Amino acid sequence: MKEDFYDILGISKGASQAEIKKAYRKKAIEFHPDKNPGDATAEENFKKAAEAYEILSDEQKRARYDQYGHKAFEGGGFGGGGGMNMDDIFSQFGDIFGGAFGGGGGFSGFGGFGGGGQRRVKGSNLRIRVKLTLEEIAQGVEKKIKVKRKKQAPGVTYKTCETCKGSGQVTRVQNTILGRMQTSAPCSTCGGAGQSIDRRPDGADAQGLKVEEETVSIKIPAGVVDGMQLKVQGRGNDAPGNGISGDLLVAIEELPHENLQREGDNLHYDMYISISEAVLGSSKEIETVTGKVRIKVESGVQSGKILRLRGKGIPSINGYGKGDLLVHVNVWTPKTLTKEQKQFFEKMAKDENFTPNPEKEDKSFFEKVKDMFS
Structure with missing residues (x-):
């Protein structure tokens, strides 16, 4: 079972963004590979801290994590500390260390940073929307989607940037009243890649990239909700040179169902029966997300009664079982009657069996609503 992100950083769930950033910086410095050469455990902890910070530092991602846990980012995302790439960590979080490991946020000779402090550029992310039926959400599904993304054009070559000499950064020294101050910034010529284009094939843009389908x-896990965003790592646009590919962000859109209404992990179904079926009882076939099932309707059932089919709802995104299917019984009253039918009901109007006489187990509307949400 994956470790809780708050526990990884050693903070409470109510921590502010400043506290989250401070906790991450402390962990990152403690477990940084430069301080722990050859220590696989330290490297793993370094990756875990970066993963936790990537989620908790983003308010929207943090809200989804607080509600759904690690399941909210399945089907993509970091996929666990062990699946992270050091290049990703340094390219996304290098600025958070300040000067702890050298000027300008660079790192000496590890991961995506060369001996000169070169920073590997990351390509831009792509965003798509995937529409899912309730049946697909209930069972999980693998979707094959056609995406137009920028990829390095065949035959493109790069050379070392003449401005930054391949470091990806430009260092400036200024004399101030406090003394000499050194500042570093990404090279404006190469955008921090440390390389500029040498040979550009036909059809490629100024960065040597070409749009391809x-x-x-x-893979979309069962139980996702409308508006949830999954991340497929490395399937966004390529970066020029030896940069890191961006990510593909997948927004989930839930399509409305013809007969079922979703409420969290529970489903609601309106079942209509005739007066005769309500009086005599019957067997009815109803629709679920996994196929049709037949249920027994007891004689004397009242309109508004809720029949609960346990486990026939949506799987929890957190893996806590499945929701229920709540079948709402509606007794259909005919709007037109034949002469014989009207005479029958007129005769029964004063019959004691047709006089409303609710018992204690016949709950009121408000009690039913309370039960439904419990």
């Missing part, structure tokens, strides 16, 4: 397979 590609089929991407996306």
Whole structure:
């Protein structure tokens, strides 16, 4: 079971963004590979801290994590500390260390940073929307989506940037009243990549990239909700040179169902029966997300009664079982009657069996609503 992100950083769930950033910086410095050469455990802890910070420092991601846990980012995302790439960590979080390991946020000779402090540029992210039926959400699904992404054009070559000499950064020294101050910033010529284009094939843009259509397979876990965002790492736009590819961000859109209404992990179904079926009882076939089932309707059932089919709802995104299917019984009153039918009901109007006489187990509307949400 994955470790809690708050526990990884050693903070409470109510921690502010400043506290989250401070806790991450402390952990990152403690477990940084430069301080722990050859220590696999330290490297793993370094990756875990970066993963936790990537989620908790983003308010929207943090809200989804607080509600759904690690399941909110399945089907993509960091996929666990062990699946992270050091290049990703340094390219995304290098600025958070300040001067702890050298000027300008660079790192000496590890991961995406060369001996000169070169910073590997990350390509831009792509965003798509995937529409899912309730049946697909209930069972999980693998979608193959065609995506147009920028990829390095065949035959493109790069050379070392003449401005930054391949470091990706430009250092400036200024004399101030406090003394000499050194500042570093990404090279404006190469955008921090440390390389500029040498040979550009036909059809490639100024960065040596070309738009191509590609089929991407996306595994979507059961129980996702409308508006949730999954991340498929490395399937966004390529970066020029030896940069890191961006990510593909997948927004979930839940399509409305013809007969079922979703409420969290529970489903609601309106079942209509005739007066005769309500009086005599019957067997009815109803629709679920996994197929049709037949349920027994007891004689004397009252309109508004809720029948609960346990485990026939949506799987919890956190893996805590499944929701229920709540079947709402509606007794259909005919609007037109034949002469014989009208005479029958007129005769029964004063019959004691047709006189409303609710018992204690016949709950009121408000009690039913309370039960439904409990």
